[in-house]
Amino acid sequence: MRRVGILFNANIAAAPGLAQSLAKKLQQSSISVWAYPFSDEARAREELAGTEMILSLGGDGTMLRAARLIAPEAIPLLGIKLGDLGFTTEISGREALTKISSFLNGESWTDERAMLQAELPSHASPAVIHALNDIVVGRGSIIRVIRVKASVNGQPVTTYKGDGVIVATATGSTGYSLACGGPILFPNAQDILLTPIAPHLSLATSLVLSPQSVIELEVQTTHEARVSIDGQLEFLLRSGDTVRIRRSPYTTRLLRIQPRPFFHQTLLQRLSARAGSADEG
Secondary structure (H helix, E strand, O other): OOEEEEEEOOOOOOHHHHHHHHHHHHHHOOOEEEEEEHHHHHHHHHOOOOOOEEEEEEOHHHHHHHHHHHHHHOOOEEEEEOOOOOOOOOEEOOOHHHHHHHHHOOOOEEEEEEEEEEEEOOOOOOEEEEEOOEEEEEEOOOOOOEEEEEEEOOEEEEEEEEOEEEEEOOHHHHOHHHHOOOOOOOOOOOOEEEEEEOOOOOOOOOEEEOOOOOEEEEEEOOOOEEEEEOOOEEEEEOOOOEEEEEEEEEEEEEEEOOOHHHHHHHHHHHHHHHHHHHHHO
16 A cells, blocks of 8 residues: 545544544555545545545545545545444544554455446536435425426336435435335445435335436426435536436445445444434434
C-alpha cells in the first residue's frame, strides 16, 4: 500500500481530528496520504489517480458520496462510522487507529456492490449520474400526486399514481425502498427493485427486475417533480421528461474484515437499534 485518501464529513465534530490521526499513523508506515472534507470534493477528485484505498469518515451518507466520487477509479472503500447510521460502514471511529493495520496488511476482503446509472433529461444532452443506493422520481414541494409511466426494456409496465417511484440496488433495499414496503435483497445481488411511493389506486407492490433491465420513468404532472440520486443530489423534472435507469458499469468495492456471512446479523442489529430509538422517542 503506497497511497491512501481520506474523505471526511466536517459537520461531525470528531471527523477532522480522526482524519489527522489516521494520516499521521499512515505516514509513519511510509504511506503517502491525502485528506479532504467533502466540501473540497473537486480537489479530492484530482488526487484519485494512483490512490489504492479510500477511508470514509462519517455515516452512510458520507459513504454514498464517496462511492459516487471514486466509482470510475474502482478504488476500494473503507467506511469508518462516526454518524448515526452505519449499514455500509465497517468499523467504528474508536476502532479505526487499531484496526487500520489489518486493511493495510491485506487481511481484508472485498464486498462488491452493484450501482445504478441514470440518464437525466436536459436541454442540451442527457446527463449521466451513478448511484449506490437508489434513484427516486417523485413529486416536488407541492403535496399532490404525480403520474409516472414505467417501462422496462421498452415494454410498458404500469403508470404509477402517487408520490413517486424508487429504483433501488440491493444496497438501497434496506433504505427508502424498505420504508415503502419493498423487500430486502442480499447485498451482493445484482437485481434492481422498482418500488412505488404511497401509490393511490395503482400497482402497490415492489417489482424485482433482472440486472439487464433498462427502466424508463416518464413523468406526467401539472406541477413540480424531481429526480433524487442517493437522497443527496436533486434535479427538477418537467412533465414529459423521462429518466432512463440501468445497472451502472461501475461497482462499489467495500473493504471488510467481518466474517463473510455478516449481513443478516448486522441487519437485525441495525433494525433493532432503529426500532429502539423510535420507541424511546
